[in-house]
Amino acid sequence: xxxxxxxxxPLSCLKSSLRQARQQxxxxxxxxxxxxxxxxxxxxxxxxxPDQNFYRLVDKxxxxxxxxxxxxxxxxxxxxxxxxxxxxxxxVAALHEFQIxxxxxxxxxxxxxxxxxxxxxxxxxxxxxxxxxxxPFAGVCLSIRRAGIDTAVLLRNHIGKVGxxxxxxxxxxxxxxxxxxxxxxxxxxxxxxxYMRKPxxxxxxxxxxxxxxxxxxxxxxxxxxKGKTAAxxxxxxxxxxx
Amino acid sequence: MIQLKSMLNCIDxxxxxxxxxxxxxGQKRHASIGDRIVxxxxxxxxxxxxxxxxxxxxxxxxxxxxxxxxxxxKQKVTxxxxxxxxxxxxxxxxxxxxxxxxxxxxxxxxxxxxRKKKWSRILSMAPSQA
Numbered sequence: 001x002x003x004x005x006x007x008x009x010p011l012s013c014l015k016s017s018l019r020q021a022r023q024q025x026x027x028x029x030x031x032x033x034x035x036x037x038x039x040x041x042x043x044x045x046x047x048x049x050p051d052q053n054f055y056r057l058v059d060k061x062x063x064x065x066x067x068x069x070x071x072x073x074x075x076x077x078x079x080x081x082x083x084x085x086x087x088x089x090x091x092v093a094a095l096h097e098f099q100i101x102x103x104x105x106x107x108x109x110x111x112x113x114x115x116x117x118x119x120x121x122x123x124x125x126x127x128x129x130x131x132x133x134x135x136p137f138a139g140v141c142l143s144i145r146r147a148g149i150d151t152a153v154l155l156r157n158h159i160g161k162v163g164x165x166x167x168x169x170x171x172x173x174x175x176x177x178x179x180x181x182x183x184x185x186x187x188x189x190x191x192x193x194x195y196m197r198k199p200x201x202x203x204x205x206x207x208x209x210x211x212x213x214x215x216x217x218x219x220x221x222x223x224x225x226k227g228k229t230a231a232x233x234x235x236x237x238x239x240x241x242x
Numbered sequence: 243m244i245q246l247k248s249m250l251n252c253i254d255x256x257x258x259x260x261x262x263x264x265x266x267x268g269q270k271r272h273a274s275i276g277d278r279i280v281x282x283x284x285x286x287x288x289x290x291x292x293x294x295x296x297x298x299x300x301x302x303x304x305x306x307x308x309x310x311x312x313x314x315x316k317q318k319v320t321x322x323x324x325x326x327x328x329x330x331x332x333x334x335x336x337x338x339x340x341x342x343x344x345x346x347x348x349x350x351x352x353x354x355x356x357r358k359k360k361w362s363r364i365l366s367m368a369p370s371q372a
Binding site (some may be wrong): 134135137150152159160161162163164165166167168169172174175197 | 314318320323324325326327328330331333349350351354369370371372
């Protein structure tokens with residue numbers, strides 16, 4: 001059915017003849033590619049060129065190698081001994097350890113957020129001081145994201161009736177210090193206190209806690225200063241208290 | 243993430259209380275802290291505050307189309323050192339075409355990103371920065 005109209009097509013019908021020509025072209029093209037693929041597939045086995053031991057694709061016109069893929073013999077066969085698996089090390093953990101050692105040589109930052117009794121916990125009020133000026137940011141710690149060198153804390157506070165939350169990387173060099181202003185009375189029973197964003201549980205501003213803490217510190221400082229001027233014993237006592 | 247139809251608080255004393263974003267200027271994405279937007283004033287401040295604004299001669303009315311700078315976003319903004327900041331509301335400050343603030347004072351905290359975007363006038367007017 002399809003062949004007959006093509007056989008007696010009018011000579012003047014340019015459109016249909018062109019269409020036929022295109023079809024033929026496509027057919028021929030596909031044939032050529034198939035042939036080429038077959039030709040390329042044949043020298044794939046390494047046995048054909050054992051001396052060179054890699055597969056070359058030689059350009060017919062310029063006689064140059066266009067690409068080469070090395071084929072290595074299997075290691076166990078080459079050595080003649082069974083392979084021992086390499087020692088399993090966690091490179092990411094090693095890198096984190098290295099970086100933490102570099103950024104926190106004293107280990108104080110690590111200790112502050114370690115899983116110990118003395119460490120800062122979720123629900124505590126923390127004060128973060130920046131190295132590059134700016135006002136120190138205080139807030140309730142809503143969550144601690146422990147992730148090696150990327151360990152960060154989320155603090156929430158109210159500044160002028162607007163809630164502000166900030167993430168701080170604890171190993172950041174711009175973070176000059178993190179201090180515990182006030183500990184939570186009871187241990188929080190959640191790892192992330194996201195409920196504290198709700199108006200019912202929102203703590204509001206922590207400014208009064210910070211100012212009270214500052215005042216208490218100032219008392220210690222003046223005592224210490226007096227002790228230094230008067231006698232060395234008093235300062236030693238102050239140090240013990242800390 | 244301020245985009246078309248976003249409602250923002252206006253935290254200056256220009257007379258506007260709530261504005262709606264009509265366009266983000268100069269970019270095809272959403273606006274963040276320090277970006278300039280076009281807003282429509284949706285709600286004026288109450289009569290007393292409006293009267294004060296009228297006295298200062300920089301009053302805007304409901305339906306006015308103005309330019310504004312975003313100063314706070316609910317969306318987290320990451321800083322160069324890896325720290326993030328997030329506010330509980332979206333807020334802006336109205337400015338005129340040349341970039342000067344319409345109001346004479348700002349109540350409320352603004353983001354530090356304004357410094358990078360060179361809005362030092364607004365930063366100096368703000369009572370606190372975070």
